[in-house]
Amino acid sequence: MATPYATCYLDGEYLPLLEARISPLDRGFLFADGVYEVVPVHRGRPFRLREHLKRLDDSLRGIRVSNPLDESGWSAVLQRLASESAARELLIYLQVTRGTEYGRNHLFPKDVKPTAFAFASPYPEPSAATLEQGLRAVTLEDIRWDRCDIKSIALLGNVLLRQEAADRGADEALLTRNGLLLEGSSSSVFLCVGGTLVTPPNSHRILPGTSRDAVLELVAGWLPCEICDVEARDIASCDEVWIASAGRGVLPVTSVNGKPVGRGGPGPLWSEMYARLQQHLDDIASTPAI
Numbered sequence: 001m002a003t004p005y006a007t008c009y010l011d012g013e014y015l016p017l018l019e020a021r022i023s024p025l026d027r028g029f030l031f032a033d034g035v036y037e038v039v040p041v042h043r044g045r046p047f048r049l050r051e052h053l054k055r056l057d058d059s060l061r062g063i064r065v066s067n068p069l070d071e072s073g074w075s076a077v078l079q080r081l082a083s084e085s086a087a088r089e090l091l092i093y094l095q096v097t098r099g100t101e102y103g104r105n106h107l108f109p110k111d112v113k114p115t116a117f118a119f120a121s122p123y124p125e126p127s128a129a130t131l132e133q134g135l136r137a138v139t140l141e142d143i144r145w146d147r148c149d150i151k152s153i154a155l156l157g158n159v160l161l162r163q164e165a166a167d168r169g170a171d172e173a174l175l176t177r178n179g180l181l182l183e184g185s186s187s188s189v190f191l192c193v194g195g196t197l198v199t200p201p202n203s204h205r206i207l208p209g210t211s212r213d214a215v216l217e218l219v220a221g222w223l224p225c226e227i228c229d230v231e232a233r234d235i236a237s238c239d240e241v242w243i244a245s246a247g248r249g250v251l252p253v254t255s256v257n258g259k260p261v262g263r264g265g266p267g268p269l270w271s272e273m274y275a276r277l278q279q280h281l282d283d284i285a286s287t288p289a290i
């Protein structure tokens with residue numbers, strides 16, 4: 001990850017990130033009892049902010065924590081962090097935990113205030129080599145919990161899977177359960193099969209990706225699209241594989257488990273998708289984020 005910008009937001013205050021402190025009794029630290037979002041800022045404008053804040057609300061509802069800020073409150077935090085950075089391309093990380101109690105109890109404590117934290121870092125643009133050659137992936141059996149639709153800060157499963165992929169020389173782990181392809185360790189996944197874009201349906205087994213939705217909107221009227229169960233073995237015969245996330249945009253996966261996908265380079269559909277996304281970001285640059 002790129003070095004973060006200096007200013008962060010913590011519980012209503014803006015302060016230097018290096019000086020921000022939370023208690024070791026915060027339930028985020030003790031139980032990973034919290035949720036997060038990663039909002040990209042492109043051309044100076046938070047991208048799909050309403051959708052990210054809606055998913056934050058859904059995640060908080062999923063763990064029964066009330067949202068410490070409303071839409072305009074979070075929007076103000078993002079605008080302030082973005083303007084402090086003076087950058088046009090950023091990633092803003094938001095985290096809310098159940099809060100800090102005196103002690104350690106599994107049951108929800110009464111009358112605790114959620115902890116809200118946010119900081120910004122430069123957007124990690126894909127390298128020229130990634131755009132020219134694509135990414136390598138491996139398929140791995142999903143070891144995560146059963147509520148992957150909640151964007152929980154309990155990411156140990158994702159961390160172990162991503163590290164396993166890296167140890168095997170790959171850039172991403174494509175996760176499978178019972179032979180079905182679900183998503184990447186930190187991305188949504190798409191297959192291009194005979195000119196149709198295919199992606200697994202939202203369920204408790206995957207995170208409802210904001211970039212996935214952006215891709216689905218941008219292909220409307222151009223590529224036919226099917227949202228359906230995807231067999232992991234279909235990777236062997238598909239033409240292209242893409243991954244999508246707020247932090248990586250839409251990138252081509254050109255080898256899986258050491259075997260080339262399609263012809264082994266970024267495919268023509270991905271190139272068109274990438275161009276459409278860049279155009280879309282230019283088109284909406286000066287429109288309100290919400």
Ligand SMILES: Cc1ncc(COP(=O)(O)O)c(C=O)c1O
Nearest residue numbers: 186187188207209210211245246
């Ligand atoms: C497990 C998982 N799936 C999918 C995504 C993609 O979601 P988004 O496009 O909203 O970043 C992420 C992003 O971090 C993720 O961690």
